[in-house]
Amino acid sequence: SDARTEILVAALESGELKPTELDPVRAQRLTNHRQPTIRNRARQVLEAASAARNTVLAAYAPVLTMAADPSRGRLVFEKQCTTCHRVGDRGVNVGPDIGDTRTKTPDALLTAILDPNRAVDNNSFAYSVLTDSGKAYTGIIISETSSAITLKQAEGKTETILRSEIEELRNTGLSLMPVGFEKTIPPEQMADLISFLKNWRYLDGAVPLGGK
Known part of the structure; x- marks a missing residue:
């Protein structure tokens, strides 16, 4: 109305x-x-x-031309991103796979980090669930049957909820990834993070770094 x-x-x-x-x-x-x-x-x-x-x-546009250190970026990733993303042997796979970023430009990575709702993959929408007992859950649906759904939440936690207990199930239309990383990742650290995402597989020294 x-x-x-x-x-x-x-x-x-x-x-x-x-x-x-x-x-x-x-x-x-x-x-x-x-x-x-x-x-x-x-x-x-x-x-x-x-x-x-x-x-x-x-x-944050100047980040794209800053000198950056992927080793420092690894520390930023471990602090800010590992509850929902996995790269190599670090983190948890909840959100989209960002392990292979070779085809993604630094500009695209910056946009994905700072404006995660600009383009959300169909499999990555966050769903909000309210049960008839008043419990609320938010996560990505990873499986569903005629009798239950299973949500995957931050840190890789899963929650299976019976459909008979669901009062409301709603696609939020948003990414599970929060908005506002500019509050916790200053530009210099963002440059390091993007460099890490582009170059993490080369940090063992086997292949020379190719820049960001």
């Missing part, structure tokens, strides 16, 4: 609901709403959020 939509838009405007918590389908409904006032208010908030990500990416 328009009343519920008004509450939703007001929550976005006040910051009570973050734009990243709004799935793409619902966001599209708001930005194409038949009521011009609701439509324009929603567009203003959501476009501002998109612009904010672009501002962060622009601020």
Whole structure:
């Protein structure tokens, strides 16, 4: 109803609901709403959020030409990324496989880290589950049957939930990867991290480093 939509838009405007918590389908409904006032208010908030990500990416653009050390980048990876990603013998496979980054440009890696919701693989959407007992789970669906689903969560934890206990199952339309790594990874460390992702397989010295 328009009343519920008004509450939703007001929550976005006040910051009570973050734009990243709004799935793409619902966001599209708001930005194409038949009521011009609701439509324009929603567009203003959501476009501002998109612009904010672009501002962060622009601020981190110098990372792509910085001198970088993949060995230092390995330490950044171990601290920031291993709860959901695995490279070599480090980390846990929850999110997309980033072990083979030879075909990915540094620019693409930077965008994926700082704006993970820009392009989400169909198999990597985070699902939100609410059970009839009030428990809430978020994770990637790794298997499902007629009677249950299994979610994979950060740190590789899995949770199997009976469908008979599910009150709500919702595709968030978002990546499980959080937004905001600019708050914990400064530009110099980001350059090191990207260099590690590009060059980790060469750190044993068997093959000379080829730069970032």
